Amino acid sequence: MNKQVIFNLPVGDLGKSKAFFAALGFGFNPQMSSDSAAFMNIVDGSIHAMLMSEDCFASFTNKGVVRALEANEVIICLSCESAREVDSLIARAAAAGARIPHPPEDHGNMYDQGFEDLDGHLWNLVWTAGDA
The missing domain is CATH 3.10.180.10 (2,3-Dihydroxybiphenyl 1,2-Dioxygenase, domain 1)
Incomplete structure (x- = not known):
């Protein structure tokens, strides 16, 4: 298995963020996405970002969200x-x-x-x- 980098980013409006990054040419994997998160392919097979609604992102930590x-x-x-x-x-x-x-x-x-x-x-x- 190839190593991959996947980083998570909190976003205020998931739909607007997806449209923004799609305009830059980044694709999304619907199988790894939901109503509160979108798996974005930056470099196929190696670098990805999970765009997460702020509530979804906050559910993974007990710290405040920057x-x-x-x-x-x-x-x-x-x-x-x-x-x-x-x-x-x-x-x-x-x-x-x-x-x-x-x-x-x-x-x-x-x-x-x-x-x-x-x-x-x-x-x-x-x-x-x-x-x-």
Whole structure:
């Protein structure tokens, strides 16, 4: 069995979040989803996110749920195959309602830019030249 990364994210409106990420080209597995959670494929077979309603997410912990619009715990970083892919995903995220907190940064051997999704989760998209 291949190892996979699956992270859980609380979302305020599951339907709106699914539409947002579908606009970025991410798919969903209905067999692993419910009315309160959606299993999102980011990189087929290896990286996934479970988008969970805030109530569903809260049921897995006895801690408070961080509202990413107010504070952040992590920045999710995804590698891209090219700077053009970074720009394309940023453009689709912006068109779907994302906030773009800063312009792209070109460091020669690394190019990156980030977006904030509808719930305030930070995503950074990065391309690096050669082995990183």
